[in-house]
Amino acid sequence: MAEAAHRYDETMPLEYRTQESRLNILGFWIFLGAEVALFATLFATYLVLFQRTGSGPTAKELFEVKDVLIETLLLLTSSFTCGLAVFEMRRGRLSGLLTWLLVTLLLGAGFITFEIREFIHYVHEGATMQTSAFLSSFFVLVGTHGAHVSLGIGWMILIIIQLLQRGLTPRTARKVFIVSLYWHFLDVVWIFIFTLVYLTGMVI
Amino acid sequence: MKWSEFFVTGEPLIYAADVAIVLTIIGIVFVLTYFKKWKWLWDEWLTTVDHKKIGIMYIICAVLMLFRGGVDALLMRAQLTAPNMKFLDAQHYNEIFTTHGTIMILFMAMPFLIGLMNIVVPLQIGARDVAYPYLNALSFWLFFFGALLFNISFVIGGSPDAGWTAYFPLASNEFSPGVGNNYYAVALQISGIGTLMTGINFLVTILKMRAPGMTLMRMPMFTWTVLITCVIIIFAFPVFTVALALMTFDRLFGTQFFTMANGGMSMLWANLFWIWGHPEVYIVILPSFGIFSEIVSTFARKRLFGYKAMIGSIVGIAFLSFIVWVHHFFTMGAGPAVNSFFSITTMAIAIPTGVKVFNWLFTLRKGKIRFTTAMLWSLAFIPNFVIGGVTGVMLAMAAADYQYHNSYFLIGHFHYVLIAGTVFACFAGVHYWYPKMFGHLLNERLGKWAFWLFMIGFNICFFPMYFLGLMGMTRRMYTYAAGLGWTPLNVVATIGAVLMGIGFIVFCYNIYYSARYGERDMTGDPWDGRTLEWATASPPAHYNFPVVPEVTDLDAYWAMKKNGNGYEVKEEQLEPIHMPSNSGRPFLISIAFFIAGFGLVFKWFTLAIIAAIFIILGLILRSFDDDDGYYISVDEIKRTERLARKGA
Amino acid sequence: MKHEKQRGRKWFSLLPLSLLLFLSGCSEKIVVLNPKGPVAKAQYDLIMWSIGFMLFIIIVVFTLFAVVLIRYREKPETADYEPPDEEGNKLLEIVWTAIPIIIVAALAIPTVKATFALEKPPRHDVKPITIHVTSANWKWIFSYPEQNIETVNYVNIPEDVPVKFKLTSAGPMNSFWVPELGGQKYAMDGMETQLILQADHPGSYMGRSANFSGRQFAHMEFEVVAQKQDEFDKWVKEVQQTAPKLNKEKYEEILKPGLVGRMTFSNTHLEWIDHAEQNSHHANDEKHNDRHEDMESDHHEH
Ligand code: HEM
C-alpha cells in the first residue's frame, strides 16, 4: 500500500480521492462479480428444482401477489432514494445525505418486514423449507437476498453513525459510495427474483 | 450426542494419534513458554499483515497437510498391497480416502500455491504489499481454522466418508449419519471464503499496484497466471459456496435439495460440484505453469519463448475450464449430444496446453541449462505432465471414458497432472524462492536426492495404475479378491509410494539441515534471476523495496542488470514509506468462525450463534477502525538498507 | 552429476516398456482390452485409435525434450556462450497450434460417432431383451419384466442378443460396469438410465459397481452369464416353474443394507415399486426408520 495509499487526487469526486479508496471501490466491484456468480447459481438451482414440488404446493398455488408487490415497490423506491443520497453527497451536503440514507434504510426495513410476513404466511400454509425441493430452493434463494438486505441495513446504520461522528471525509464518502453500490446490486437481484420466481411462478 | 460418540474411540491408531496430538500441543506450549516466545509469536506472526510472512505460514501449513495427506495415502497403499488385507476396515478406508482427497486439493495444493503467490507476486510487481493486507491476513486465518476444523474430525466426531466429491444421496443424512460430512460442508465453507477473498485481493493487487512502467505485457509469467487464476477463483468459488450451503441446509435443517424424496435431485449436486471442481483443478495448475515458466527461463538463461502465446493459452484454458464439467460424469446418461459437446470442449483444452509445452521446450532450446534442484523439478514436469495430459485426452473421449471412468486409469490421470503439475511446481517453487523467504539456500545435494526419490517413486506408484484401471480395478475399493491379476501391480505401486514418502522425508530433513548449514544468500540474487523479486535483499525488508523500481522491459531485473548496475538505491531518493499496521482481529475473527463452525457441525446452535455474534462484532470494529497505518522514516530505511548491504 | 541425470532419465523412459513386457504375461486380465462383445469392441477400437495418437505425441515431446536437454546443457566448453534473446516465432506457434487441432479433430470425429452409436443396439435384426437393474446397498437386483423373473447378484443373458439394461437405484448412486462387455453407466435413484450391451459368446463376465456407494461397495460384484439362446430359454422356464415368489416383505429384507448371496425369484418387484420413478423412494419408508432408530442425530422426516 505504502505512500500510494495517500496519493491524494483533488480532481476526483470525494470517494475516489485516496489510492486506498480507489482500490477498495475496484475490489468491491469485483466482489459484486462474485456475488453475481453466487446468485446465478442460486437461480439455476431454483430453475432446476422449480417444478419438483413433491407432495407440497406448487408456485402457483402458493405465491401471494399483494405482499410481493409491496416488497417490490419498497425496494425499488429505496434504490432510488439511495441514489439521491449519493447525489447529495457529491454536492457535499451532509444533512441531505443523512436524510436520504435514513429513508433508504427505513424502506429497506419495510421490505424485510413484508418479506418476513410473506414467509410466515407460507409456513402457516404448511409450505416450509423442508416440504419439497421447490420450496427449499425458493426459501434459500429469496432468503439469501433477504439476508443480504438485512446485512445492508446493519451496514448502513454503521455508516450513518460514522457520518455523524466524523462528517463527510474521503473515507466516509467511500463507504457511502460502496454501500450504495451494494444496495443497487440487491435491487437488480430483486428484479430477477420478481420476474423469474414470482411472475413466472404465478403464470406457469 | 453421547460423549462416547464425541470422541472417536475403539482404534489403536486413533488412540496413538490422540496421544501424539496432546503431546505435540504440550510440547509447543512448553517450548513457547520456556523460551518466552509467546509475545514474539503474537507480534511477529499471529497479527502480521506482511504478505511474506503470511506466505510462509501458508506454506508451513501446506507442508503439514502434505504430511497428513501423505500418511493417509500410505495407509491406503498399505491396505491395497495385497488382496483381502485386513489392515484397515471398510469404514476407515472410506474415511481415509475422503480426507486424503479433500486435504490434498483444498488444504495442500491450493494453500501451497497461495503461499507462493503471497511471497512472490508483490515482489515481482514491485509493490510494497498486497492491495488489502488486513483481508489477506483474514484469508489466511480462515484457511487455517477451516483446515483445523476439518482435521479434528479425525479424533472428534468422525471423519467424512463419502469421498472428496461427496456425491448425494450417499452424503445425505440418510446414508451418512454422524457428523463427518457436516465437517466437510462447514470446514470447506470457512476456508473457501478465505480463498475467494484471496482471489479478489490478488486481482486488485495485480491490476492496480504494479511498479511504474510494468504494463500488462511486461508482467512476469507467474504474475500473469496468478491474475487469471484469480478470475477463475472469483467465478468458480461462489458456486462451491452455494453447493456447500445447500449441503449444509440438507444435512442440518432437513431441506430437500439433494435428497431422495420430495423432489430432491442428487444430480444437481454433481453438477454444482464439478462446475466448481473443474475450474478448481485449473486453479491449482495455472500458477504451477507460471512457476515452471519462471524457473525454466531463469535456468535456461533465456527469455520465455512465445510470451504472448503463453498468455493467450492460459486465457483460453481459463475460459474452457468453465465449459467442460460434464466430463466428470459422461456416464450419467445425459445423452450423446451433450456428451459429444463436452467431449470436444474438453479435448480442446489440450490445444493451448500443447502450445505451452512446446513453448517451454523452445525456451530451453539454445539456452544454457543449469540443472539446479528447482530446475530438475521443472524439467521433470514436462514429460510427466504430458503423460497425464494425453491420458486426460483419452478420458475426454466420452465413448471410451465409459470404460475408464471411476477406474484406476482415472486415478492415474489425475495424479499425473496433479503431482507432476502442482506438487512438482510447489517443490520447484520452494527450492527456487527459498532464499528469498529465509535468506539461505536449500542444500542442492539433499534436494536432488529428494527429487530423484520422489520423481522415480511417483512413476513407480502411478504408472501401473493405468493398467490396473484397464484390468477393471475401480477406485475407492478398500479391498479386492485374489485371482484378478491385480496383485503384482498393486505391490509395485506401494513400493513407489514408499519411495515418495522417503523423498518427502529427505526434503523435510533438507529444511532442517539447510537452516543449520545452508549457504547464506548475501546478494539477494542467487540464481542470476530475471524478475524483480531478485532485485531486493533476501529476505527483503518488510517494505520490500526502499524505492519503487522503474520497469522498462519484460524480465525487468534482467534488463536492469544488462543496461546498468541492476537495482540501485541512492539515499537521496528515499522517502518515508507508508505501511499498514498489524492487527490481531483477523486471527480472532477466524477463531470465532472456527467455534461457530464447530457448533454447526454438532448442531449446537447456541454456540454457533454466540460465535457468530463475535464475528459480527469483529466486522463492526473493523468498520470503525480508522488506523491508517504508519510511516517508516527515511532514517530507519537508511539504517535497514546499510545493514543489509553490510551483510553483503 | 549431469551425466548421472541423463542416465536417470533414460532409465525412467524404460519404465513403461518394462511394464508392458511384464503385463504381456497376463494380458487376458486386462479386461478392457479384451472385448467380448460389440459394444466393448467399439470402445476398444476407439481406445486403440487414440493410443496411437497419444504415443505419437509422447514420442515427439520426449524426443525434443531429450535433444534439447542434451544439446543445451551448460558445459565447461560453453562457459562464455550467452543465449540469444528470442521472443518467439509466429510460424512455430501456428504449427504447434494446428497440429493439436488436427489431432483433436481426428479423435473427436470417431468419438462423437461412437458416442451416438452406443445408445443404439449393435444389431437390429433381433429383438433386444430388456432387463431392469436396481442397485441397492450393496447388491444388484435384476428384473426381467418380459419373462417375469428376478435375480440378485447375477444375470443371465442370451448371446448375440442386445440387452437393454434399464438402470436405477434404491439408494446411493452406483455405476453398472461389465468391462468385457462394455463401458459403464450410472444407476441413480428416482430415474432411469439405459445401457445396451451384448455378448458375442457364451461365457461368464465379471461386473461390479464402479461408483463408490458406501461401506461394502468393494463387494458389489455380480456375474453376467451369457448363454446360447435355447439354454437361456430353458433357464427362464426353469426359474418360472421352480423359483420362489418374491413378496414385499422379502424384498424389504433384501434392500436392507448389507451383503446377500445370489437369489432367484419367479416374479419381479416391479409389480409394486419401480425405483426409477421420481420419489418412489417415499413408498418404502420403514426400511429407513428401523435403520436409523439408534442414530440420535438423525431427523428423518418423510
Ligand atoms: C489436457 C488436459 C486435461 C484433460 C483433457 C483432462 C480430462 C479429464 C477428464 C475427461 C476427466 C474425467 C474422467 C472421468 O471421471 O472419467 C478428468 C478427471 C480429473 N482431472 Fe483431468 N484433464 C486434464 C488436465 C487436468 C489437470 C491439469 C488437472 C489438475 C491439475 C486435472 C485433474 C483432474 C482430476 C482431479 C480429475 C478427477 C477428479 C475425481 O473424479 O475425483 N486434469 N480429467
Ligand SMILES: [Cu+2]
Ligand atoms: Cu475436469
Ligand SMILES: [Cu+2]
Ligand atoms: Cu429416506
